[in-house]
Amino acid sequence: MDLGLAGAAAVVTGGSKGMGLAIAETLAAEGARVAVMARSRSALDAAVEVLCAAGAPDAVGLSVDMSDAESIAAGFDSVAQRWGELNSLIHTIGPGDGYFEEMSDDQWEETFALGTMSAVRSIRAALPMLRAARWARIVTLSAHSIQRQNPRIVAYTASKAALSSVTKNLSKSLAKDGILVNCVCPGTIVTASFTENLKGILAADGLNASDPKDVMTWIDKNFHQPCDLGRAGLPEEIASVTTYLASKRNGYVTGATVNVDGGSDFV
Numbered sequence: 001m002d003l004g005l006a007g008a009a010a011v012v013t014g015g016s017k018g019m020g021l022a023i024a025e026t027l028a029a030e031g032a033r034v035a036v037m038a039r040s041r042s043a044l045d046a047a048v049e050v051l052c053a054a055g056a057p058d059a060v061g062l063s064v065d066m067s068d069a070e071s072i073a074a075g076f077d078s079v080a081q082r083w084g085e086l087n088s089l090i091h092t093i094g095p096g097d098g099y100f101e102e103m104s105d106d107q108w109e110e111t112f113a114l115g116t117m118s119a120v121r122s123i124r125a126a127l128p129m130l131r132a133a134r135w136a137r138i139v140t141l142s143a144h145s146i147q148r149q150n151p152r153i154v155a156y157t158a159s160k161a162a163l164s165s166v167t168k169n170l171s172k173s174l175a176k177d178g179i180l181v182n183c184v185c186p187g188t189i190v191t192a193s194f195t196e197n198l199k200g201i202l203a204a205d206g207l208n209a210s211d212p213k214d215v216m217t218w219i220d221k222n223f224h225q226p227c228d229l230g231r232a233g234l235p236e237e238i239a240s241v242t243t244y245l246a247s248k249r250n251g252y253v254t255g256a257t258v259n260v261d262g263g264s265d266f267v
């Protein structure tokens, strides 16, 4: 299937690692020009090498702190100077987590700054470029926890629920401009950072944090919420769905919240 992405201009926030990088790589392989935004210069440089090899020789890595409004504005200014227009904005940034009684006001504000406001600011900055393009799509990455309400990640989940709401709302206001706006809710996905953060905890149970089946065994044991396929997902399994939603080929899906979670009882 031709996704119509050849020559398209795309920005992936959080595109230097994990699902963001997998999405950027899929866009590059489809012939898009890709800019990735994140903080670490070395990770951005490594990502650009991957994107060039995948098929985007003019890939660029922009150093942006998504918790900072000025940094976001400067990142999108630089995209505007480079391309002047934008076809696909994929926002993958997410915050940290914690229990309700452990979190201060400052931590709640930081969580919403990254979990919700980084998307608001990115989309606001990108809108003139999205409107200037012949076709445009926005995809945000929320989380399946907005339907599970896990107490370990109360502020994270609230910020992602707000993100889903903003995404749905924008699909209505931007429909008249032909900008299609959708939200992807990943289930448990084995990224390098996920494995790094949890390898010690899973190892204590004799499980391997980079093995999708072991990860789902641990999720089931600790959260009592297994998925139907019996394994965690892979970044490329999020990338394929997200890339379709972000492509010209997607002509009629807008305002959708798409669960990519290996099967659950969520609608």
Ligand SMILES: NC(=O)c1ccc[n+]([C@@H]2O[C@H](COP(=O)([O-])OP(=O)(O)OC[C@H]3O[C@@H](n4cnc5c(N)ncnc54)[C@H](OP(=O)(O)O)[C@@H]3O)[C@@H](O)[C@H]2O)c1
Pocket: 013, 014, 015, 016, 017, 018, 019, 020, 037, 038, 039, 040, 041, 043, 064, 065, 066, 067, 092, 093, 094, 095, 114, 141, 142, 143, 144, 185, 186, 187, 188, 189, 190, 191, 192, 193, 194
């Ligand atoms: N993994 C899962 O199981 C799972 C499940 C559901 C939802 N999600 C959501 O899916 C999204 C992607 O998750 P992931 O596991 O793929 O993430 P990841 O591998 O940890 O990658 C995170 C990316 O975001 C960048 N980033 C983090 N903080 C940033 C900041 N303040 N400013 C700019 N860039 C920043 C990182 O680069 P730098 O650190 O260099 O800035 C990196 O490129 C997140 O929103 C997450 O909440 C994940």
